[in-house]
Amino acid sequence: MQYQQEDAEEVLSAVRQVAQSVSSGREAVADISVLVAVTSNLSLTNLDMWERLLRWEFSRELKASMPAKWIFWTQPTPFLAWIDLCSEDGFKREKTLRTLSGAAPNSFFFAIAVRRLNDWVPQVREAARAKLPIIAKDTDPELVVDVLCATLPHWSSWGRMEDKDKQALVEIASIEKVGHSLKSRILSATSGPMVSVLSQAACTETLDRYLDEIARKAIQPSVRAKAYKCLLEGKIVWCDGRKWEWTDKRYCKGQFKPILCERTVRVTTPFLGTLESAAMDRSPIVRRVAGEMLIRELEKIGTESLGLAELLASDPSPSVAERGKFALKKLVNPLL
Incomplete structure (x- = not known):
């Protein structure tokens, strides 16, 4: 808890510096290098909290330093590409996604961009589908894999995602260099939900050719067991979401049951x-x-x-x- 509080203070301080550079109007695009440096050390396990913190603090600082409206010659607020993904304004989030170019600055901001696939605004999800695969191709595959390992075990619970939104994440995992890095991460990981990562990544054929190597060399026994089972059964199964089923409507009782999908493994051993x-x-x-x-x-x-x-x-x-x-x-x- 102490480490998280210290991280929060560093993030808030960095956000204030970014907001001050925006308010000064000295730069066409605000310098977020300080914020990138701080967020590069953050865990990707509590992104919802970090995103709310960024949105609240950045909005508060901008409003506090906003000049009087009658000063008509004030320069317009510069466009902040990555931090604006946390904006409370859906139009700004969409515009940010459509104008992004080049590689993501770190895994944190790429994860924030991936979360837009579950955004509550349909136009933002559409923009994320269009731009995320392009950004992923230019980004360090290790950073992309960091995000996939944090996202894939939970993406089936993202209630706003449609099939076309999921396809964008599948397209990212299908990138050659990303698939190779994902295989290496699954092989070398000593802890973490790598079985879920392997299962969820199975909706694409990227890892099929690596299944035999994963079965023989992965460090985690449960990962080896999953890979062997896929090879021996000739198919792979993953969770594609959950649906509500009533067990007793009279007493309003029910439960969420997983929706399982499967496909044939495109490799023979x-x-x-x-x-x-x-x-x-x-x-x-x-x-x-x-x-x-x-x-x-x-x-x-x-x-x-x-x-x-x-x-x-x-x-x-x-x-x-x-x-x-x-x-x-x-x-x-x-x-x-």
Whole structure:
């Protein structure tokens, strides 16, 4: 909490400096380098709070320093490209998006731009769809991946997004250099919702060719398990949103249920070789996936299934060994 308060004070100080440069009218475009430097160190996990803070403080400072209206020769307020994405004025947010060019200054402001895909003004969302893929191509892919990793686990809960808005984010993830950086991040991440990132990024085929590498080399066991399952099933599933379902209308009871989508994986790997690799993985989470797929595909595997079943049955993990023993019983008595 103390660190967040200190960050907030630094951000507020930077916003005041930007507002003062705007009010002075000395520059055609205000210098936001101080604000960029401060926001580059912020986490992307609480963007809603930071966006409200920027909007409130910048608006307050501008109004406080606004000259009298009768001074008709005062220069117009300069156009502030990135900070105006937080403006309370929808027209200004739209105009800002349509006039942006070049790379995003940091991951924070690119994340603010991505949030405009869920903006409450339809014209702002339209502008974001048009400009975000162009900006992403000019931006450092590592910054783009920072934003994707923060956004993809939660974008299905963005209630204002339409299918065409989601397509813009898919287009960003489909950029070649972004896909390669996203793969590297998924491989090397030691923590974080990388399984959700992998699942949500699956709506595009960008990561399909990397699934085998992710399955064998990713640090997080749950990520390896997800990749192996996709390869073995030949499909990938992701959440495309949530819908309300009544459980008892008499008492106004219900719950949100996920809307699941799936598609075929556009890569083929030897099923038996992939299954053997999963069965010898260092994590029981992955070996459980191997056990489940072995039981499901016993008839198709053939004679090699016996060796795999015996290997899993002797596993030190009880949950894995249970699956191996069940596979052995199925081999002895197929009617089970």
